[in-house]
Amino acid sequence: MAKTPWAARTAREGRDSETRSLLLDCAARVFGRIGYARTTIADITREAEVSRAAFYIYFASKADVFAAVAVRVRDAFLAAHELPGVNADDPYELARESSAAFLRACTDNLELMTVIEHQALADPAVHPIWREIRERPMHRTSRYIERLTVQGRARPAAPPHVIAEATYGIFTQFAHYVAANPSEYDETVKHLTAMYLRLLGIPESSGH
Known part of the structure; x- marks a missing residue:
């Protein structure tokens, strides 16, 4: 039976998405391995085992694919603060799971973080993405500590924004x-979670 136009379009879109993801994966590896300046489109297509023409279907230039890689890194860091299934009212569970997710994001993108930071100094398109990678997680952490403090559930050892910046640096x-x-x-993760809870002034719980 012949495929319907809808089914054929869906299959094609799926393949397009897979190819774009493959190119992003490979670009991330190459940028992380040799940096932005030394990376060429040929390096990326060779890593992905696709043609140069295929690259240009999805990205206009090396700068374009690098920006897309940087956005994906930003999204990985923001996702560490959006944990479905985690009880947001339980500071112990939230601290443990968010610590695990944030450390994983830092570790998985360690080399790329350096490249993005360096490129942000020269590229005005990358600079705001780098600022989001750094600042949005800290802002979220700071607001969370403020809420716990107002609720009387935390006695932070320092102002919330200081703790947020300190923990960001510790995790990285x-x-x-x-x-x-x-x-x-x-x-x-266990040790970093304990340190974070101590900074928040939340007592240890035998049930966690």
């Missing part, structure tokens, strides 16, 4: 350790 630093020692990921 520990990402280097986890990248070199992947088997230590779970234990590192």
Whole structure:
């Protein structure tokens, strides 16, 4: 039986999405490995095993695909604060799960973070994406600490924005350790969660 036009279009769109995702995956690896300046479109298409013509179906230039990679990194960091199925009213569960997700995002994008930061200095299109990667997670953390404080559920050791910036820096630093020692990921999450709760002034709970 011949495919309906709708089914054929859906299948084609699925293939297009897969090819675009493949190019983004490969571009991310190449940019992370050799940096922005040294990367060429030929490097990306060779990594993806697709033609140069196929690349231009989805991206207009190296700058275009790099911006798309940077947006995907930003989205990974923001997703660490949007955890479906996690009880947002339980500060212990939320701290544990968000710590795990944020550390994973830092570790998975460790090399790219450096490249994006450097490119943001020269490229006005990348600069706002880099600012979002850094600032939006910290703003969310700061607002969360403020809410807990108002509710009387936290006694933070410092102003919320200071704790938010400090924990961001701690997690990005520990990402280097986890990248070199992947088997230590779970234990590192445990320690970072405990540190974060201490900074918030939330007492330890035997039930967690």
